[in-house]
Amino acid sequence: MPWGKVPTVWGVFYALEEGGAIVALRFPNQxxxxxxxxxxxxxxxxxxxxxxxxxxxxxxxxPVRLEGPPFFRQVWEELRRIPYGETVT
Structure with a gap:
């Protein structure tokens, strides 16, 4: 699986791609x-x-493919449902 540099206005992120989908993203300095x-x-x-x-x-x-234990995937799916610009407590 190739890691690649993803330059942004916040710095260089690092992404891991598999089968055309992002499976991991690291912040700058990682x-x-x-x-x-x-x-x-x-x-x-x-x-x-x-x-x-x-x-x-x-x-x-x-495309993003969420990988991890079932509980983590459930949490990430819920986070993806939060509309842009909104917060949930």
């Missing part, structure tokens, strides 16, 4: 070990993250 590779999905993700951070878009077209 560079993964091992070689970095290119993937078309990284370019799309970089453009969408930059647009999102600048308020230009409210959602993403890049």
């Amino acid at each position: 560079e993964p070990g091992g070689p970095l590779q290119e993937s078309p999905v990284f370019g799309v993700l970089a453009a969408e993250l930059s647009a999102y951070f600048q308020g230009g878009i409210k959602g993403f077209s890049v």
Whole structure:
């Protein structure tokens, strides 16, 4: 699975892609070990993250595959249901 650099206005993120979907995203200063590779999905993700951070878009077209224990996946799915700009307590 290739890790790739995803430059944004907040710095360089690192994404892990498998089968055309993002399966992990690391924040700047959390560079993964091992070689970095290119993937078309990284370019799309970089453009969408930059647009999102600048308020230009409210959602993403890049496929994301959530991986983890069942409880984690359930929490992440609930978080994805929170509309843009809203908070939930």
